[in-house]
Amino acid sequence: MREISRRELFALGRSEAADPIVHIASLLVQATDAGCAAVRRAISSLPGAELHETGQPGKLAVVLESADSRAIANAATELQQLSGVLTVSIVAHLTESASALEENHESTSIPAA
DSSP, X not given: OOOOOHHHHHHTTXXXXXXXXXXXXEEEEEEOHHHHHHHHHHHHHSTTEEEEEOSSTTEEEEEEEESOHHHHHHHHHHHHXXXXXXXXXXXXXXXXXXHHHHSOOOOOXXXXX
16 A cells, blocks of 8 residues: 655645645744845845835835745745844735636725724
């Protein structure tokens, strides 16, 4: 009897032509001034990464997009290891099919309370 890995078990029943999955994660990075500068430089070299200023000194928001969840974890680890970085927190991690991300979405406005 052949053993199958957990990954193979989850892949059972999926066709090769299945719609690829995209991982999207948001991270909050807290750092010293020097650490923020290092994070800005690192983000510019990471594929699928966007940097967003929070308006709070020492806090940066990072959005990562990848076809592989391991790449998200590796990016978070890379940021955590930068000098001057105090914390890196994964705030949200979601998955979406690539075709769903390609669809046009009409913007909806939320009425004021």
